[in-house]
Amino acid sequence: MTADETPYQTEQQRIRFRRLKLHQHAPEAGNWGLALSGGGIRSATFCLGVLQAMARAQAPGQPAASPGASPAENSLLSRFDYLSTVSGGGYIGSFFSSLFLPGRLRDKAPLEPETQAAHDAYQALRFEPPGRISTGVDYSERPVGQGPAAWLRENGRYLTPTGSGDMLYALAMTWRNWLSLHAMLGMPILLLLSLLSLFQVLSQASLLLWPLMAALLFALPCAVAYWLVIPRGDLDQPPRLDNGAYRSLLVIVAGLWVGGGLAYALAQWQAAGGLALAAALVGSSALLITRQLVRHLANDRDPGRNSTCSNCVRNYRVQVTRALGRAMAAVLVLGFLALLVTAAQALYEYLQAYQALGTMASLALVMWLVRRLVVLKDEKPLPGWMRKLPLDVLALIAGALLLTLLCLCWALLVQWVAHDGGTPSYSTATAWRLLLLSLLAASLVCVSGRFIGFLNTSSLHAFYSARLTRAYLGASNGRRFNGPARQRRTYLSVAEPMSSDDLSLQQYYATPSAGPVHLINVTMNLTVDPAEQLVQRDRKGQPLCIAPNWAPALEGTSGLCEGPAEGYTLDGKPYRRDLHHTPSSEIMQPLSLGQWIGVSGAAFSTGLGRATSLGMSLVLGLANVRLGIWWPSRFLDPGQQHWVRQDLKPWTYYSTQAYLFYELTARFHGYRRDYQYLSDGGHFENTATYELLRQGRQVKLIVTCDCGCDPDYRFDDLANLVRLARIDQALEIREDPGVLQHPLLKTVFASQEQFRQPPGADSRQCALLLNVHAHTPGCESGIATQPHCRILVLKPRLIAGLAPDVRNYARNNPGFPNQSTVDQFFDEAQFESYRQLGLEIGRTLFGQEGQANEIAEALWRYLDGEAAL
Template sequence: MKLMGLAFSGGGIRSATFNLGIIQKLAELGLLHHFDYLSTVSGGGYIGTWLESWIKRATSISKVGDRLCPDTSADPLADEVRPIRWLRMFSNYLSPNVSIMSADAWASGMTWLRNTLINQFVLLLILLSTLSFIFNLYQGWLHLVHDHIPRFSNWKSLIWSFLILFPGSIAVALAMRSFQPAQLQRGEEVGRRYWELIKLYQTRLVQSAKRIPGFLMAWAAIFGLIISIWFYGYTTQELDLVNKLKLIWPTGVSCFICFIMLAAFGNYHKREDLRGAGRATVLSATRTTEEIAMDEILRKKIWWAVICSSIIASLACVAFLGLAWVLIQYIKSRVCLFGLIDANKAALVLGLPIILEVLALTVIVRMAIMGNLFPDYRREWWGRIGGLVHRFVLIWILVSLAALVLPDLYPAASKALVAAWGGWAAIVGWGVKKAFESKEGNPETQKNTTALFVKLVPYIFMIGFLLIGSWITGQLRNLCPKDFSANSHEWFNVGETGVLLVLTLALSWRIGVNEFSLHHFYRNRLTRAYLGATRTREDRVKTANPFTGFDTNDDLLLSSFRAAEGYQGPFPIINTALNATVVSALDRQDRMAESFIFSPLYCGFDFSPTRSATYNIDHVYEYGYRPTEQFSNPNGGPTLGTAMAISGAAVNPNWGYHSSTSVAFLLTLFNIRLGWWIGNPRKNAWQNSDPSWGLLYLIKDLMGKSDINTDYVCLSDGGHFDNMGLYELVRRRCTYIILGDGEQDDDASCEGLGNAIRRCRIDFGVEITLDLKAIVEGGKDSKHVAQGQIKYPGKDGPVGTLIYIKTSINGQETVDVRQYSKVNKTFPQQSTGDQFFDEAQFESYRKLGYLSISDIDDLHFPGVIPTWKNSQTTQAKYLKDKKLKFQWKMFTDFLGTL
C-alpha cells in the first residue's frame, strides 16, 4: 500500500499562514482528499488542526475542499468561508486587540505577572527552606561539638570507623561488580540452592548500580560531617600531630579492612577485568596449561597489588586525616576568621569539604599504586564519582555561606548594598537584552565577547538570587523577640524552618507544575483562534463567554478524529518533543529529545526505533505508546487544542537541543514555560495529565533536567526534535510527501530540513536526496518547489517522492506581495518571535504559499489527473497543455544543443 503524507513545518503564525495558502492551492487542484496523513509541527500544527477540525465539523472533506478554493464565493465575507476570515480576525491571536490600553493587552500582561509571582514565591520558599535548614543544622552542630563529643578507646575507635566505612565500601564493591554481572547457574544440591538465592539478590543489587552514586554522595556527606564534628569538638590543644595520629590510627586499620573487602567483593582479582589493559586472555571452553598458569600468575600479581596499595592508601588516609584535624583545629582557634567570619560557622562550611578531600586523595593514592592492574574503565567510574563529589562541595560552600555567613556581613555593607543591587540588575538586564537581540555587527566579535557574556549572565543572576534569599533568611531570624532565651531562639528557628517547609509542600501540591505555567494562557488563545474558527456563528454565539470571548466548546477530543467517529480527513499526527537532557544512549545525547506524537489512536514515543519487540525492565516499557482515549485523561484522552499547544511550546526550560542549565534557571524563574509535564506512557502514571506533587518537576525545570525514565516526562515544541514533520511520515514509509517549510531561515541553510534528513538516515536507514539550488540561490530563475527522492532501505525497498515547498521570493509574485517584500526586507524570513501579524503581513504570507505551487506539474503527483471543480479547465485541456509543455521543452533542449 502506497501511503501519501502532507507535512507542515514549525515557524509560528508565519508557517501557519504560509501553509494556509498551500492548503488552498491543493484544494483548488482537487488533491486534498488523496493524503493519508497530515503531520504537523508547532506553527504548522495551528493550521493543521484548523483544517482537521473544519473537516470534522463539516463531516465532509470535499465540502471543505470546495470552500477552501479562493474563487468559491463571490463574497469573501460570506459565512461559508468564515473559517478563513476568522483567521484574519485573530492574526494577533495572543492579544487580538493590539492597543497598549486594550483589555487584551492588560489581561495578557497581568496573567503572566500573576503566574510568575506565584511560581517565584514557590521557588523562593524552596530556597528559604534550604537556607533555614542549614542554619538549623549549624545549631545542632554547635550542640554536638561543645557537649556531646565522645572520647573513644582504640578498640571503640576501630569499631566505629569500620561501621562508618563499611556501607561505602559495599556500595562501591557493588558498582565494581556491575562491570561483570554474576552468571547464575542452577545446582541440584540443596546447599547450592541457597547459594543461588544469595547470588540472585546480589545480581539484583548489581542491576541497581545506577542508584549507587546517589547513595555514595549521601554516605560521603554524612561521613564528612561526623568526622569534621569529632575533629572540631575534640579538645586536643596539648596534642601535637604525632599524638593526633596515634588517636586516629584505628581508622587506618578499618580503612585497610574495607579496601580488602572492596577488592574481594568487587571482583578485582578476576582476570576478565584486565582485558581492557590487554593483559588477559579471553575465556574459552578449552584452555591450555600455559594459559591457566598465566591466569594464576596474574591473580597473584593483582592480589599483591591490592594488598600493597591498600596498606599504602590506609597509611596515607591516616596522614591526611591528621592534617585535616590540624587544619580544622586551626580554624577553631581563630575566634573570628579574617576578622569577618565566625570560626564556628567557618568550620561547618569548610569542615565537610576538607574530609571529602581526604577521601578523594586516599582513593587517588590507591589507584596510583594499583597502576595498570586497575582497568581504565573502572578509573572512569571513579573519575565520574570524583566529579560529582567536587560539584557537591562547590554547591555546599555556596549555599552554606549564604545561609550562615552572608547574613552577618549585610549590616557592615548596608551602604554599598543599594549600589550593588543596582549594578546586578543592570548587568542582568543588559545581558538579557543582548540575548534576544538579532545578529548584527561582526559575527566573530559577537561570538567572542557578547556571546560569552550572555552565557555568564544566568550565573550572575543565580548568585544574586542566592544573596536575596540569604538576606531574607537573616531578616526572618531577626523576627524572634530579643527577650527570648538562647534555647527559645533555637526552637524559634526550628519552627521557622518547619513553617517554610510546610508552606512549600502545601503550595507546590496545590499549584502544581503545569497549572500556573504559561501553557494554559497559550493554549486558550490558540484554541480560540484556530479551532473556534471552524464553528458556525450561531453555535459559538450561544456558548462563548461574552466577557472573555473564550469557549470550551471550541476544542475537540483528539480521539474523535477517526473514521468510526465520522472524520473523513487525513490521519492527524501532531509532533512534539519529549525532552531528555539526561540520556541513557550516548549516540542520542546531542539531541536531548525524542519524537513524541499525539494521534487519534495512540500517543507516545518510540525510544528504540530499531528494536522489533516490546519488553520491559523493572516495569519500564521500551516502547511507549498508549491508547489516546485514556492517555493523560481516562475520560477521552487529550484534546486537539492541548496537543496543538504542546506542539507549539517553542520556549521552555527543557527544549531539546537548545537546553542549557543556566538558561533554564532564568526561564523557570520568570515563568517562560510553555511546555507540559505529562504522565510517562512507559510508566504507571500514563493516565495522569499532571504530577500530584509538582515540586520535584518544578526543580527539574529550574535545573534544565528531564529524563525519559521518570514518572512524568516534559513535552515541548516538536521543532526541538524535528521542525519539519518529516520524521514520523518516513517512519510510516510514505512514498509521496509534500512538505511545506515555513520556518525562519535567514541564511537559506535549510537547517530544519537537513536535521530531519540526517535523523531519518540515522534512525531508519532512509536516504533522502534533494536538489535545493533552484530555491536557495534566488534570482529570476529560482523556484519555490523542489523535488526529491526517498529511498527506503532493503534490496527491494520502495522509492518515494518528496516535494519540498519553501518560503522564498523569486520576483514572480503578485504586485502586493512584491510591495510588502520591498518594504519589509526580512520577508519572508521574519522572526518567529513575531506572533502579531497585521492584515498586510497575514495576506502576504498566505498569498505566497498559494503562489508557491504554479500548477500540478510542480507536484509530480502520482497517477492523478485532477478534476477541478469551479474551474473551466477540463481533463482533456489539462492533458493537452501538458503535452504542449513537453513538446516545447524538447524543442528548447534541441536548440540548446546547436
C-alpha cells in the first residue's frame, strides 16, 4: 500500500477483482457486508445454518437458476463483498473464507483457479445433509461439500472431540501452565520474602517497623506537605517556600528535635521524647519533600508540557496528592508483607506437619469461586437476586484471598528452608540459608525476566487456537478428505492435527481469491492512558481490525505478494509496523489465521475490554484463565521511520514479570508499551458490524447475525453498537418503521419490543431492519433524511415451521437458542438444532433453492425502492 492509498481503496480493489472473477454486476454497485457476531460455538453453528441458507437462496435480480448454472454467479451469498467477524462468528467465518483459496479444498480446476475455488466454496455450503465422517468414503469422488460439512458436525466438542484422551491432554497442559505461571510469579515473591526474613533474623526486630517507617518518612510527610505551600493570589502562580506555613514548621521542627532529644535523655520523659522525635522526623521529611517538589516543578523543561501550567500551586497540589497515594500503597504493601511473614512463621510453628492441608483446601474453594465468577460474568441476564450482588467486589475479594493464599505458600517455603524443615531457630545457620535462598531467587528472577515469550506460551491461547484451527480450518483443508485410504485413516481422526490446516496471513490475504474481504476484529485493551482517561475508564479498549493490505491486479495474477499482506487499523486509523531488528523470541513470530481467530474469540481473560476490573484480572490471572495474548504491534506514528522502545527502565530487564504484573493488575497501556494485550473483539463491539459502518467501505446493506447470549432479548450488543456508531462515526441507527407495516414483511420483521414478547405458535418474526443515517449539519433533525445504509439483523428465535427434532430439543432445553457461551461442548443434538434453526431462519427470509419466495422478493423490492441499493 503506497503512502497516498487508504486501506479502503485496497479493499475496493479486491472487491472489483472478486466481482470480475464471479462475472457479477458493475463495479459501481454498492457493497454488501455480512457480520457474524460473537457467541462461541453457539454463534458459529447458527451462522453456519444461515450461510447455508444464503448459499442456496437466489440473489436479487438474478434469473431462476438452471441445473448447470454456477452457484458463484447467482447465489445470494456470492453478493456479499465484506465478511466481518468477532469471536464465534470468526470460527465459521474463517472456514468460509478459506474455502476460496485456490487448490485448498480440491486441486481439480477446470475453470480459472479463483473461479473454481469460489464455485466449490458455494457448492460446499449447499450440500445437505451434513453426514458423518467415514474413513471408507473417498471424498474426492463425492460432492465437494460432503467432507467439510461432516467434519464441522464431528467437531461440535471442538475443545475435547475425543473425550477422555483430549481431556487428559487439556488437564496436563492446564496443570503445567498453571504451575509454570506461579513459578514465574513466585520467584520475585520468594526473593522479597526471603530478604525480609533475613532482615528479621539479623536485626531481631519486628517487620512491622517497615510499614511504620514508610508511614513516618513518606505517607504522613506527604499529607503535611500539601499544606506547606500557600498561594499568593491565584492558584496558577508558581509555588514558593517563603510563606508563613513553611517557616513556622521549620521552627517547630527545630524545636522538636532539640526538645525531643533532651526529653528522651531523661529517664522519666522517654515516651514523650520519642513522640516528639517522631513528629520531628515527619516534619523534616515534609519540609524536604516540599522543597524537592518545588525545585522539580521549577526545573521541569519537558517540551511536551506548558511550563507555566506545570509550575504552579495547582499542579503542586496534584503532584503531592499523587505522591501521598503512592505512599499509602507502599505502606499497605509493606504491612501486607510483614503480616504475611509473621503469619507464615506462626503457621509453620503451629501446623508444621499439616500446613498444606488447610492451604490446599482453601485454594480448591477459591478455584471453585473463580469458575463461578467466570460463568456469571458471561451471563448477561442474571437472576433478580444475583443482579444485586456486586460481582466486581466479590471478584476483588476472591482475587485478594487467592493472592494471599499463594503468597502464604511461598512464605511457608521460605520458613521451611530457613529452618531446614525442623524446629524454628534463629541462628547464624538460619541467616546463611536465607542468604543463599535470596541469591538463588535473584538469579532466577534475572534469568526468567528475559524470556518474554513465556507470557503467551504459559496461557491457554495456544491450546484454544489449535483446537479452533483443527475444527474449522481443518474443515476446509481438502488434504484431510481427498487423499488415499491410508491417509484418510490418519487425518480423518478429529484428534489428529495437520500442519496444513492453518494458514499464514500472508497466504490468506495475499493469495488472489474471489472470496469476500474478511475483517477480523479484536480488542486492544487500554486502561492506562492519561490522554483519554475519562473515555477509557468506560471502554478500556480500542478496536483493532485486521484486513487485507494487498490486492491483485484486475486482469488477474497468481502467487503471493512480496510485502506484508495484512493491514492493521486501530480505532479506524491505519498503522504501519516496523518489524526490523526484532528480538529472537517466539512472541515476535507473526500470528497465523488460526491464532488471530483465537485472539478474536478470547472471551475469558485478564483483559475484558469495557468489563475489565482489578478483581477479575487478578482472579482470572492467578487461576491462569488467560485466552488473550501479548502482541508487539510496533506501530509507527505518522512521519515516524523507526520504532522506538516504550518500556520503562528498569522494567526492560525484567519484562516477563513486569507484563505479568500489568496483566494481573489490569494495567494495559495500549501501544504506549512494547507489547499490547489483545482479547475478544466482542469486548469492544460484539455484533461485528462496527467496522462495516465506516463510510470509506461504502457498504449499503449489512446482514448481521446477532448471536450474543440474550435470552430476554434486551439487545445489549445492538444498543452498544448504536451508541458507538453515534459517538465515534456520527451515525444514527434507528428501527425502520415501514417494514413493520408492510403486509408481507411484518410477518417476519419485528420491533425490539415485539421480540421481548414470547413468540406465538405461528410466529415467524426473527429479524430487525435498521436504518443508518449520517449526521448532517443544517438538517432540522440533525440527521440525513434518507439512510445511506441498512442493517438487516437476524436473531436466533423459535419460529413456526421448525423441524420436530428442533422443537423437541427446545422443550428439553429451555435455554435454547440462548444457552450459555461457556458451553463450548456441543453434542450432536445441540449442534444440529442450532444449525437447523439458522438454516430455517435464513430460508424464511431469503427463500429456498429453486423456489419462489414472496417474502424474499418483497424484501428486495422494499430495500431497492427505499434505499436505492
